[in-house]
Amino acid sequence: xxxxxxxxxxxxxxxxxxxxxxxxxxxxxxxxxxxxxxxxxxxxxxxxxxxxxxxxxxxxxxxxxxxxxxxxxxxxxxxxxxxxxxxxxxxxxxxxxxxxxxxxxxxxxxxxxxxxxxxxxxxxxxxxxxxxxxxxxxxxxxxxxxxxxxxxxxxxxxxxxxxxxxxxxxxxxxxxxxxxxxxxxxxxxxxxxxxxxxxxxxxxxxxxxxxxxxxxxxxxxxxxxxxxxxxxxxxxxxxxxxxxxxxxxxxxxxxxxxxxxxxxxxxxxxxxxxxxxxxxxxxxxxxxxxxxxxxxxxxxxxxxxxxxxxxxxxxxxxxxxxxxxxxxxxxxxxxxx
Amino acid sequence: xxxxxxxxxxxxxxxxxxxxxxxxxxxxxxxxxxxxxxxxxxxxxxxxxxxxxxxxxxxxxxxxxxxxxxxxxxxxxxxxxxxxxxxxxxxxxxxxxxxxxxxxxxxxxxxxxxxxxxxxxxxxxxxxxxxxxxxxxxxxxxxxxxxxxxxxxxxxxxxxxxxxxxxxxxxxxxxxxxxxxxxxxxxxxxxxxxxxxxxxxxxxxxxxxxxxxxxxxxxxxxxxxxxxxxxxxxxxxxxxxxxxx
Numbered sequence: 226x227x228x229x230x231x232x233x234x235x236x237x238x239x240x241x242x243x244x245x246x247x248x249x250x251x252x253x254x255x256x257x258x259x260x261x262x263x264x265x266x267x268x269x270x271x272x273x274x275x276x277x278x279x280x281x282x283x284x285x286x287x288x289x290x291x292x293x294x295x296x297x298x299x300x301x302x303x304x305x306x307x308x309x310x311x312x313x314x315x316x317x318x319x320x321x322x323x324x325x326x327x328x329x330x331x332x333x334x335x336x337x338x339x340x341x342x343x344x345x346x347x348x349x350x351x352x353x354x355x356x357x358x359x360x361x362x363x364x365x366x367x368x369x370x371x372x373x374x375x376x377x378x379x380x381x382x383x384x385x386x387x388x389x390x391x392x393x394x395x396x397x398x399x400x401x402x403x404x405x406x407x408x409x410x411x412x413x414x415x416x417x418x419x420x421x422x423x424x425x426x427x428x429x430x431x432x433x434x435x436x437x438x439x440x441x442x443x444x445x446x447x448x449x450x451x452x453x454x455x456x457x458x459x460x461x462x463x464x465x466x467x468x469x470x471x472x473x474x475x476x477x478x479x480x481x482x483x484x485x486x487x488x489x490x491x492x493x494x495x496x497x498x499x500x501x502x503x504x505x506x507x508x509x510x511x512x513x514x515x516x517x518x519x520x521x522x523x524x525x526x527x528x529x530x531x532x533x534x535x536x537x538x539x540x541x542x543x544x545x546x547x548x549x550x551x552x553x554x555x556x557x558x559x560x561x562x
Numbered sequence: 563x564x565x566x567x568x569x570x571x572x573x574x575x576x577x578x579x580x581x582x583x584x585x586x587x588x589x590x591x592x593x594x595x596x597x598x599x600x601x602x603x604x605x606x607x608x609x610x611x612x613x614x615x616x617x618x619x620x621x622x623x624x625x626x627x628x629x630x631x632x633x634x635x636x637x638x639x640x641x642x643x644x645x646x647x648x649x650x651x652x653x654x655x656x657x658x659x660x661x662x663x664x665x666x667x668x669x670x671x672x673x674x675x676x677x678x679x680x681x682x683x684x685x686x687x688x689x690x691x692x693x694x695x696x697x698x699x700x701x702x703x704x705x706x707x708x709x710x711x712x713x714x715x716x717x718x719x720x721x722x723x724x725x726x727x728x729x730x731x732x733x734x735x736x737x738x739x740x741x742x743x744x745x746x747x748x749x750x751x752x753x754x755x756x757x758x759x760x761x762x763x764x765x766x767x768x769x770x771x772x773x774x775x776x777x778x779x780x781x782x783x784x785x786x787x788x789x790x791x792x793x794x795x796x797x798x799x800x801x802x803x804x805x806x807x
Binding site: 246247249250251252253255264351352360361362363410411412414457458459460462463464465468480481485489492493494495512517521524525528548 | 573574576577578579581582592603606612613614615616617618619620621622623627628629632633701702704705706707708710741746747749764766769770771
């Protein structure tokens with residue numbers, strides 16, 4: 226059964242997904258959820274595919290209600306989650322009855338939260354992705370009164386005794402706070418910075434308020450290019466660390482312009498980009514050098530945790546009949562005792 | 563059948579999800595053909611985990627999913643692609659041509675006089691040099707698939723604006739350094755805007771979103787300001803082969 230979600234207080238929220246991987250070849254940035262781990266986790270906890278459209282909520286409070294019973298999961302930065310006025314857990318599936326308000330308040334120690342709805346929501350796509358692109362004017366920025374069509378209703382799943390949380394899936398949550406450690410690998414143009422490139426690893430940088438999904442601006446001691454001359458425009462990777470001015474370090478994130486003419490000093494790792502996605506203005510950032518091989522290993526370990534989570538969710542949802550016929554009757558009696 | 567001799571290349575690590583391949587021969591045309599040929603090959607090779615390739619002038623950024631392939635495997639794909647280029651038939655891809663009407667100067671090209679003054683030539687001469695050239699789209703750049711082209715035969719490179727504009731309208735025709743471009747979408751910009759085309763370039767309801775691709779040919783043509791509205795709502799489209807504008 227389909228239903229509607231009514232946005233009562235949008236804060237700063239959009240419908241997005243994991244990004245437009247086919248975009249860069251056409252000159253469009255990849256965009257999509259800035260904290261990819263949290264976005265994937267939210268969708269997995271809601272029983273969705275990783276790349277299903279979900280809501281990204283940045284910094285400000287958010288409230289919505291649904292016309293049908295739904296199942297949701299909220300991940301990302303710590304916040305106060307209530308459903309129908311009752312406290313509910315982040316990083317676990319949460320059952321919501323028709324008409325109940327879902328409220329996300331007081332995002333802290335991080336910047337972005339993710340809200341996935343079982344069965345996902347209807348969203349237009351561009352080059353295969355629902356992710357907003359502010360430059361070409363595509364995407365769904367939520368406003369008060371926006372309605373989202375949900376694809377699947379889920380009957381109430383609730384602990385009959387005292388409404389204790391039903392799920393304890395125990396996913397490792399990313400650590401958050403105001404002192405961030407970000408892993409980088411040497412960039413393709415590291416040689417152009419000579420010895421001053423080492424400043425990147427000995428300086429504590431402060432996140433500027435002018436940071437956004439395109440890039441983070443960081444104040445602190447700046448490495449300096451030792452070569453001169455125009456650089457031909459080249460494709461720049463997400464995570465590129467550049468020094469475009471004498472004022473700030475620029476770390477490009479998923480909304481970055483696809484080509485640019487600045488030398489790339491270093492590149493933030495995939496997991497480091499998730500850390501930066503949660504950086505608040507004023508937070509401190511230190512960079513740590515790693516290798517591509519080590520960064521890949523760390524990334525693969527974190528994705529393996531999500532695969533374990535997916536298996537747990539599939540098992541639990543299968544037993545409860547979420548998205549399928551309940552299977553708990555099929556269990557041998559001994560398993561239930 | 564024209565056969566391309568690929569330029570020698572260097573491959574640079576660019577994080578855990580991309581590598582940069584740079585063509586390093588002395589011949590810039592050969593480098594450009596090499597990186598675009600390689601990008602096309604990578605797009606079509608069907609390797610799992612390759613997101614895509616972003617070719618520009620002498621380099622191509624190859625993006626991939628580090629869960630499915632490693633940087634080392636991607637290097638192997640790149641080397642295979644470069645070998646395959648020698649067998650690719652480039653003759654099938656005849657460039658398409660585009661006619662781009664432009665209103666120069668005034669509110670349409672606020673930097674036209676500044677460019678003329680810096681070059682030490684007249685405004686009319688700037689326009690003449692801009693129209694005279696036949697442009698090849700070198701690559702699609704930011705923002706929104708802008709056609710990056712080698713610039714007109716001006717006496718010297720055009721400096722970028724000291725204070726970039728917060729907003730440059732769609733259709734803006736600009737120059738900077740030794741390059742020329744049209745803006746498909748409104749965006750901030752530091753290039754000198756010398757004119758504007760009334761054609762709409764970007765259409766997000768269509769795929770591809772912009773009508774040209776690297777290798778296609780563009781020519782600019784001057785129109786009067788009062789003609790601008792005659793083109794309202796029209797999209798930039800390739801000319802029929804053999805048709806003169």
